[in-house]
Amino acid sequence: MEVVTTVQEMRQAVARARAAGARIGFVPTMGALHEGHGALVDASVAECDVTVVSIFVNPLQFGPAEDFHKYPRDLEADKAFCQARGVDFIFAPSEKEMYPEPPRAFVEVEELTAGLCGAFRPGHFRGVTTVVTKLFHIVMPDVAYFGQKDYQQLAVIRRMVDDLNFPVEIRGVPTVREADGLAMSSRNRYLNPEERRAATALYRGLTAAKALLEQGERNADRVRQRVREELAKEPLVREQYVEVVDADDLSQVSYIDGRVAVAVAAFVGTTRLIDNIVFDPSAERTE
Amino acid sequence: MEVVTTVQEMRQAVARARAAGARIGFVPTMGALHEGHGALVDASVAECDVTVVSIFVNPLQFGPAEDFHKYPRDLEADKAFCQARGVDFIFAPSEKEMYPEPPRAFVEVEELTAGLCGAFRPGHFRGVTTVVTKLFHIVMPDVAYFGQKDYQQLAVIRRMVDDLNFPVEIRGVPTVREADGLAMSSRNRYLNPEERRAATALYRGLTAAKALLEQGERNADRVRQRVREELAKEPLVREQYVEVVDADDLSQVSYIDGRVAVAVAAFVGTTRLIDNIVFDPSAERTE
Numbered sequence: 306m307e308v309v310t311t312v313q314e315m316r317q318a319v320a321r322a323r324a325a326g327a328r329i330g331f332v333p334t335m336g337a338l339h340e341g342h343g344a345l346v347d348a349s350v351a352e353c354d355v356t357v358v359s360i361f362v363n364p365l366q367f368g369p370a371e372d373f374h375k376y377p378r379d380l381e382a383d384k385a386f387c388q389a390r391g392v393d394f395i396f397a398p399s400e401k402e403m404y405p406e407p408p409r410a411f412v413e414v415e416e417l418t419a420g421l422c423g424a425f426r427p428g429h430f431r432g433v434t435t436v437v438t439k440l441f442h443i444v445m446p447d448v449a450y451f452g453q454k455d456y457q458q459l460a461v462i463r464r465m466v467d468d469l470n471f472p473v474e475i476r477g478v479p480t481v482r483e484a485d486g487l488a489m490s491s492r493n494r495y496l497n498p499e500e501r502r503a504a505t506a507l508y509r510g511l512t513a514a515k516a517l518l519e520q521g522e523r524n525a526d527r528v529r530q531r532v533r534e535e536l537a538k539e540p541l542v543r544e545q546y547v548e549v550v551d552a553d554d555l556s557q558v559s560y561i562d563g564r565v566a567v568a569v570a571a572f573v574g575t576t577r578l579i580d581n582i583v584f585d586p587s588a589e590r591t592e
Numbered sequence: 593m594e595v596v597t598t599v600q601e602m603r604q605a606v607a608r609a610r611a612a613g614a615r616i617g618f619v620p621t622m623g624a625l626h627e628g629h630g631a632l633v634d635a636s637v638a639e640c641d642v643t644v645v646s647i648f649v650n651p652l653q654f655g656p657a658e659d660f661h662k663y664p665r666d667l668e669a670d671k672a673f674c675q676a677r678g679v680d681f682i683f684a685p686s687e688k689e690m691y692p693e694p695p696r697a698f699v700e701v702e703e704l705t706a707g708l709c710g711a712f713r714p715g716h717f718r719g720v721t722t723v724v725t726k727l728f729h730i731v732m733p734d735v736a737y738f739g740q741k742d743y744q745q746l747a748v749i750r751r752m753v754d755d756l757n758f759p760v761e762i763r764g765v766p767t768v769r770e771a772d773g774l775a776m777s778s779r780n781r782y783l784n785p786e787e788r789r790a791a792t793a794l795y796r797g798l799t800a801a802k803a804l805l806e807q808g809e810r811n812a813d814r815v816r817q818r819v820r821e822e823l824a825k826e827p828l829v830r831e832q833y834v835e836v837v838d839a840d841d842l843s844q845v846s847y848i849d850g851r852v853a854v855a856v857a858a859f860v861g862t863t864r865l866i867d868n869i870v871f872d873p874s875a876e877r878t879e
Binding site: 312316406408409410411412413414415416417434435438439442443445464465467468469470471472 | 599603693695696697698699700701702703704721722725726729730732751752754755756757758759
């Protein structure tokens, strides 16, 4: 495994691999790697000849009041994690390498970013789509892997890739959960033990919603209400949103007659967590 | 020469050329080709192994009151023009091929698009940067050629490519002019004979500005005033703007101590024309 820190070296490394006929898989991350990232890496290593993991805490996707400065950074642990999983290249550029000048060019996806997290994190998705565009142009992967845990991000990236004809395939990888159901997240390490216990309310809410849906409930408000009941049981948990949205365009749904995502965001103490499930009434199967 | 109309065929044609080791040159156009485009094509044919010319009148870069519907279209003449110049591929997609869904993802360059044409054509540069992003992703050229006649467009594209790490080199090609100095433009064909004569006022203004600058004038307002005097002599010409801007970031300049562009936009009858010169006080040379 090689750790690369400049755009030029990364381009050269990938160009060599591509010239040798390799299929390039790419997993963009902000580091602080956990088993959720592990599932993305495993998928890439299984499907591609060369796997590149980027580790870059992107300032552009954090709001001024958000946790950019305290976001966990542990490059040594991340290196060991990637090495053990068969990653070929880590791309770990500095902020100066990624933004040598104050950025003026941005990629924006409209409508899909208006609701859910986008409504509470103005500029967040613009930061994500802009940095992913840069990373795609640097790595030029054949396939890129994103977690379903960040459901809106995955939908936004898919739309960006389709609309702008990026020559890359996007794969969504199912959410990896702790034994008690909490979705893996780098931010889970902010939680104290009491908060950590309370944080399972998100999954319990989604599990209750799933049960309702599988029993045939199609009224989105009743599904949302069921999630809220579970969140309300935990005094440490403060809901930010519970929404039922079209699984592709993320528009709000009132009657469920197609594939939907049930998505939740909540503060547990001062830590903001998100989670979701996807339900397809025709398949009668919940992801 | 081959004329390709689908994204998939274009990708395959370029992939074959690239696999054979070819350097790919790209000239994006809206068709109605003239000697200005010819200079771009000639540069590409001279420097690259394979030249792709796209011909697509991009609705996204026209305002609702602009000339999208009457914009000249003549694919047969354009084919003959490209064939004669040694073009390898024309990419001439339909609107449906380029925008199968209403677009939600856009590329935007801020600040550089606020002034000059951007101030009078809201959304124009967003349309340009978005379609050029799409075309770059489809063609994946090594080098792309843009005319200096559309000076702001060239500066905006350069900034987009730098900021977003597009793996492409951008070449600016000097403006090609008619014998009387009028900058070549597909829109010149809108002019009636009287307007055609009056239209030389833009170049006469810029030529007068150039003479002033070469005599040592460094006050931008006096340079602008000189251009205006020439425009004012023609009753058929109505100035939209005359600006002196930094040649790279396009910010307004009052005292000229670095490379600047003197840029003008004016209506001649109902036809909007633009032109510019670049002046570098250290080189004492005007482009």
